[in-house]
Amino acid sequence: MKKVVAISVAAAIVAMGGTAMAVTxxxxxxxxxxxxxxxxxxxxxxxxxxxLNAPAVPATSSGVTVTCTKSDPYTVQVNNGLNAxxxxxxxxxxxxxxxIPYSLTVPALSAGTGNAQxxxxxxxxxxxSYKTASAGTYNDxxxxxVTP
Numbered sequence: 001m002k003k004v005v006a007i008s009v010a011a012a013i014v015a016m017g018g019t020a021m022a023v024t025x026x027x028x029x030x031x032x033x034x035x036x037x038x039x040x041x042x043x044x045x046x047x048x049x050x051x052l053n054a055p056a057v058p059a060t061s062s063g064v065t066v067t068c069t070k071s072d073p074y075t076v077q078v079n080n081g082l083n084a085x086x087x088x089x090x091x092x093x094x095x096x097x098x099x100i101p102y103s104l105t106v107p108a109l110s111a112g113t114g115n116a117q118x119x120x121x122x123x124x125x126x127x128x129s130y131k132t133a134s135a136g137t138y139n140d141x142x143x144x145x146v147t148p
Contacts, residue, residue: 074147101129
């Protein structure tokens with residue numbers, strides 16, 4: 001009897017295997033890449049200024065990088081710094097109230113590559129604008145804003 005049951009069970013399993021049907025369905029897979037940018041600040045030094053001749057002094061930033069999503073256009077803006085009066089940026093003497101006016105120029109519209117890109121921010125101190133400045137170290141802090 002045990003043999004008959006075992007054979008019946010085996011036959012049932014074989015019969016079910018032959019009648020089972022596979023079914024399929026699709027799985028939709030997606031992702032969205034958002035536009036994004038980051039910026040790393042750097043330095044811009046006008047160096048030692050010669051008050052006796054007071055020529056114009058140009059300078060270019062170093063270490064400023066922008067990373068934006070590949071192919072996304074972005075703009076770079078700078079504010080007028082901590083020592084600004086109206087729309088004029090000023091370097092301020094660390095030990096007194098003397099100031100030196102300066103200007104900054106940022107690059108035009110650019111496009112991201114997905115990798116860090118070095119950008120040059122140009123600075124300029126106009127000729128004669130610091131002729132009466134007292135000796136000392138002059139500083140300012142400017143905020144760089146990158147908009148995708």
